[in-house]
Amino acid sequence: MSGDASDDAAVADGSRTTPDADSRPLPDEQPGPDDRDHPEGRRNLEGIRIDPVVEAEHESRRAVISALVEDEPGVLARVSGLVSRRQFNIESLTVGPTTVDGHSRITMVVEETDPGIDQIEKQMAKLKPVISVGEVAGDAVTSELVLLKVEADDPAAVHAVSEMYDGRTVDAGPETITVELTGDKASIDNAIGAFDRFGIVEIARTGPTALARGDTPTAPGEKPGTAGEPTTHDD
Amino acid sequence: MSDTAAQPRSDGDEADDSSAETATEEPTEPDDEGAAGPVSTGAESVVAALEAAGAKTAFGVQGGAIMPVYDALYDSSIRHVTMAHEQGAAHAADAYSVVAGEPGLCMATSGPGATNLVTGIADADMDSDAMLALTGQVPTEFVGNDAFQETDTVGVTRPITKHNYFAGGADTVGDTVGEAFELSRAGRPGPTLVDLPKDVTQDDTDRTPGPATAPAGTDPDPNADQEAVEEAARAIESAERPVCLFGGGVIKADASDEARTFARSYGIPVTTTMPGIGSFPEDDDLCLSWAGMHGTGYANLAITHTDCLIAVGTRFDDRLTGGIDTFAPEAEVIHVDIDPAEISKNVHADYPLIGDAGRVLDQLTAAVREAPDAEAWRDRCEEWKETYPLTYATPDDEPLKPQFVVEAFDEATDDDTIVTTGVGQHQMWASQFWTYSEPRTWVSSHGLGTMGYGVPAAVGARVAADTMGEADRDVVCFDGDGSFLMTMQELSVAVREELDITIAVLNNEYIGMVRQWQDAFYEGRHMASDYTWMPEFDKLAEAFGALGLRVDDYDEVAPAVEEALDYEGPAVVDFHVDPEENVLPMVPSGGANGKFAAAEDQL
Numbered sequence: 001m002s003g004d005a006s007d008d009a010a011v012a013d014g015s016r017t018t019p020d021a022d023s024r025p026l027p028d029e030q031p032g033p034d035d036r037d038h039p040e041g042r043r044n045l046e047g048i049r050i051d052p053v054v055e056a057e058h059e060s061r062r063a064v065i066s067a068l069v070e071d072e073p074g075v076l077a078r079v080s081g082l083v084s085r086r087q088f089n090i091e092s093l094t095v096g097p098t099t100v101d102g103h104s105r106i107t108m109v110v111e112e113t114d115p116g117i118d119q120i121e122k123q124m125a126k127l128k129p130v131i132s133v134g135e136v137a138g139d140a141v142t143s144e145l146v147l148l149k150v151e152a153d154d155p156a157a158v159h160a161v162s163e164m165y166d167g168r169t170v171d172a173g174p175e176t177i178t179v180e181l182t183g184d185k186a187s188i189d190n191a192i193g194a195f196d197r198f199g200i201v202e203i204a205r206t207g208p209t210a211l212a213r214g215d216t217p218t219a220p221g222e223k224p225g226t227a228g229e230p231t232t233h234d235d
Numbered sequence: 236m237s238d239t240a241a242q243p244r245s246d247g248d249e250a251d252d253s254s255a256e257t258a259t260e261e262p263t264e265p266d267d268e269g270a271a272g273p274v275s276t277g278a279e280s281v282v283a284a285l286e287a288a289g290a291k292t293a294f295g296v297q298g299g300a301i302m303p304v305y306d307a308l309y310d311s312s313i314r315h316v317t318m319a320h321e322q323g324a325a326h327a328a329d330a331y332s333v334v335a336g337e338p339g340l341c342m343a344t345s346g347p348g349a350t351n352l353v354t355g356i357a358d359a360d361m362d363s364d365a366m367l368a369l370t371g372q373v374p375t376e377f378v379g380n381d382a383f384q385e386t387d388t389v390g391v392t393r394p395i396t397k398h399n400y401f402a403g404g405a406d407t408v409g410d411t412v413g414e415a416f417e418l419s420r421a422g423r424p425g426p427t428l429v430d431l432p433k434d435v436t437q438d439d440t441d442r443t444p445g446p447a448t449a450p451a452g453t454d455p456d457p458n459a460d461q462e463a464v465e466e467a468a469r470a471i472e473s474a475e476r477p478v479c480l481f482g483g484g485v486i487k488a489d490a491s492d493e494a495r496t497f498a499r500s501y502g503i504p505v506t507t508t509m510p511g512i513g514s515f516p517e518d519d520d521l522c523l524s525w526a527g528m529h530g531t532g533y534a535n536l537a538i539t540h541t542d543c544l545i546a547v548g549t550r551f552d553d554r555l556t557g558g559i560d561t562f563a564p565e566a567e568v569i570h571v572d573i574d575p576a577e578i579s580k581n582v583h584a585d586y587p588l589i590g591d592a593g594r595v596l597d598q599l600t601a602a603v604r605e606a607p608d609a610e611a612w613r614d615r616c617e618e619w620k621e622t623y624p625l626t627y628a629t630p631d632d633e634p635l636k637p638q639f640v641v642e643a644f645d646e647a648t649d650d651d652t653i654v655t656t657g658v659g660q661h662q663m664w665a666s667q668f669w670t671y672s673e674p675r676t677w678v679s680s681h682g683l684g685t686m687g688y689g690v691p692a693a694v695g696a697r698v699a700a701d702t703m704g705e706a707d708r709d710v711v712c713f714d715g716d717g718s719f720l721m722t723m724q725e726l727s728v729a730v731r732e733e734l735d736i737t738i739a740v741l742n743n744e745y746i747g748m749v750r751q752w753q754d755a756f757y758e759g760r761h762m763a764s765d766y767t768w769m770p771e772f773d774k775l776a777e778a779f780g781a782l783g784l785r786v787d788d789y790d791e792v793a794p795a796v797e798e799a800l801d802y803e804g805p806a807v808v809d810f811h812v813d814p815e816e817n818v819l820p821m822v823p824s825g826g827a828n829g830k831f832a833a834a835e836d837q838l
Contacts, residue, residue: 027819027834030532030622038829039540041564047551047582049564073401078393085394115579122576128398128418128450 046115058113062091064142064210065117067106067124067133068098068219075129079106082127088112088120092144092207103131105218107209132219140218142210146188149178151199158198165191176201184208269446271409277402278303278436280409280444281369282311288416288447290340290367291702292316292331294324294695296351298344299384300371303436305342313340316698316732318691319724321348325355326688326722327695329364330678334653334699336489338365338419345371346384349430350391354685356426357395361682362510363487365424367416368392372401374434388430397425402435409444421449423574424487455573457591459598467545467569467586468602474543474567476612477503480526483510483681484548484572490593491515491674494547497596501606504616506534508549509666510681516672523616524625527555529663532623532820532831537616538563539829543607545599547571548592551581552682553825561827571595623820623833625667634813635789637661637741641668643792644711644739647800652709653678653696657689657718660747663818665713687721689714690738694725697734709737709800716742716769723775729805730780737799738807740772743814751817755838776807784808 042050044057069075076095083090091109098105110120117135124133136142148167150158152175162169162179165187171178181191185208192203212218271283281304285293292314297305308315318324321343328339339359343352349370359366373382389401400415402408408431415427471477485494491514498505498521505515506526515522526534538544544566549555556562562582570577570584571592578587588595627638641664654669655678656662662679671677678696680688693712700708719740729736749764776783782802786795786809799806820831823838832838 025622025624027837030833032837033830033832036536036829037540038827039565042560043562043564043582045559047559047562047579049566049583074389074393077390081394115583119576119580122578126574126576128453 046113058115060089060111060113060116063110063112063117064136064140064208065108065110065120065124065133066136066210066212066218067108068131068222069104069106070129070131071097071102071104072129075104075127076106078127078129079108079124082123083108083110083120086119086123088116094144094207094209096209105209107136107207109208132221134220136210136212136218137216140210140212142184142208143182144185144188144206144208145180145182146192146203146205147178147180148192148195148200149176149202150195151175151201152177154198158195161191161194161198165194167191271444273441274409274443275439275441276303276307276436277405277408277431277438277440278307280405280440280442281412281431281436282307282313284409284413284444284447285340285416286312287444288413289337290416291337292698293340293342294318294327294331294698295342295369296321296324296344296348298348298371300345300373300433301342301348301369301431302344302371303433304369304371304431307436314698314702316694316728318694319727320722321351322354322687323691323694323722323725323728325352325366325368326358326680326685326691327698327725328366328368329355329359329362330655330692330695331699332359332364332366332424333678334675334696335703336675338367338416338424339695340367340369340416342369343371344384345373345388346386348384349386349388353391353395354683356392356428358680358683358685358688359426360395360397362483362680363424364426365420366426367412367419368396368426368428369412370428370430371436372430372432375432376434378432388428392428395426396428399428399430401430402432405435405438405440406442408435409442413444413447414450417447417449418453421454423484423572455589457573457594459571459588459590459595461598463586463588464595464598464602467588468599468604470543470567470569470586471501471503471545471599471603472605472607474607475609476541477501477543477545477607477609478523478537478541478566479503479505479515480508480538480544480546480549481505481511481514482508482547482549485511485514485592486548486674488548488573488592489674490548490591490596493593493596493600497600500600501603502609502613503545503607504537504609504613506530506537508552508555509679511549512666512677513671513674517670518672521613523620525666526828527552528557528822528824529667529818529820530555530822531625531667532833533616533619535820535822535828535831536619536623539827540615541566543567543569545569545571546582547596548573550577553581556582557822557828558825561829571599627816629789633788635787635792635810637664637743637810637812637816638668639789640739640741640786640792640810640812641665641713643796644713644737644800645669647793647796648709648711650676651705652676652711653700655679655689655692655696655710655712657714657721658684658686659715659718660743660751660816660818661713661715661718661741663748664741667818686715686718689718690722690729691725693736693738694728694732694734697729697736698732706735710735711800712736712738714738714740715747716740716744716772717746717766719772720769723772726776726779726781726805726807733804735803736805737802738776738805739799740807740809741812742769742772742809743812743816744769745814747814748818754817755823755835772807772809776805776809779805782806785811787811
């Protein structure tokens, strides 16, 4: 039975009758896709109308995003899961407690276009444990920590380089020396370059954490708080 | 009740386990509005919180870890509908929320019960449907040990829920459930989930949950910034080719009246998205039906040529936009949405208006001082409507055309009839050839495209209509043969509950949309899309205890439609339709909307 239906289905166009044939043009009487009038305009990949003179394409840039979050189980998984699921390019992520019990600060460095950075902030703001989120201004204080383990063949030279970068020797043995350094990304990168000649055995880097300068709040609407006091919510 | 099952540990231990919970308010007076009655266990607290929040119906499947909650439901006013499969429970709850405008509630046990809910939760998430899923979990002390029927449900459902909770203790679980229920409908709706370890629901508590409230900050200001509204109004006034695009958000915000008032006040042609079907009557002169991959040619042409797109409650899904570069390329976009994250996510919004669809449309209606001069544009839209009608050829005899079946049901039923569908060709025909005029009558799986959505959705829609006292509304499910086979076990639920639904299977013995794409893009190589092994659905329906009919010819359609609709209970009509029929028009994936194919040789 089913096989018959399948054979019958190969109906030639000519054998068909169209209901209401007077008012409904058959598809072959309609202008085809390329015969129709089309507008001149275009949009770019970010959905922005392209000005024919100045085409607006955004370059990626590095942005530091700070989020004040409720310190509930899974909050880091929620934030990192959101970022990875939406294919944002994350460079580093640091988390730590704030002055308020039950609140943490997440500092995230991303490499994205302006619309991408905007989306990250908006999507993070939707997460229930996120109290406040925003991009940290370009002049903010940012710093990261690195622990460097190098070979101990020339301890005096290692010490000298360490001094140059305001480092601190935290472990020294016959085989290896471990140095602790803090600073912004560029100075850490430079320091690693300088230590390279001793033979770097291991590196552990935290990624930057950041605070806004002066009395500007780091996350929008954030107020100074201590244990037991609310900082901010849904401002 | 709480002592009937063996407790793995003493009651005193659990009080410290509430670290996952946010601080809760003191118990409120029992006579407070919305407050729950006295409770003695965590499970009773869960049920009391649901009752206080206004939940009337739950869909679910029993199981070991959720048993305490089910036991507490025994004496509850909440109606529980046992489903054949947890996926059915989630879809039924989803459809319930679409029809009733209230959060749907679904329940499952731990492990496989919870994972079976996942498809339905993801579906609700993509379509922004308010839904609360309650899942059982192994006792807290076993969590993380790969215990029997353990799954990290919170972890699994994290990306597909608005928020999910791991209940920490019997004292707080009621408040958590109440909060999750309210959160699901606050602001932009979506699914929430509470994972309920068995010890939490079994433990004693005398703590009555307080009134359910959404967490702070999740219910945003419904009004858009007035200055932004004024700017958008000026753009509308000066537009020459304005088009409204009403999305599912218009329906969720119950803003259809405001949408109709706005468009008609200023004579602006209207297109909808597929989830927005029903927000604006399709028989209105201004209506251009829905746009997108299988939307009407005239809707897609209007979207392509507009210079001012007033988009309300849509997230600009790629099935709507086609290629972003060719989507409304000359339009200034006014985007109304309750969710700021939707603004400029896919299509840049020149005039973002963040707020509730109804309130913002009212603001816009008040702010626009004179209608745009769009008479020539309306004429052009009308010409497109005449040039590219939705049509199909009907040969004199077999094979039966599926579109004819949809039209036959549409003619035989009232405007308030609820249509549910699976996913595939039949879904497109059900949306193209049915004239929708009311919101909450079109219930389908949009964003996730879940085959098998139709039958459990019909169960949920029927229960919703009955709960609302609208038992006289018809519920018609259009399903495909492949889609029907995925969840047809829920027919047993419809039979048991004596649910008056009609299921029209548009049976083409193909997984038809795939076959259509294979013909268009894969040289007709029908890999795994040939479903000639389908059972006889009319006989299966009879085996379930439902009415089963089979239709092969045109002249059998009207009598079968009548018999199925008249039947008081579930009826299945197996329509054997033309297996070669395709869904047209079609915008190829990622293509330009204005370049839709009106005929197969244009693909």
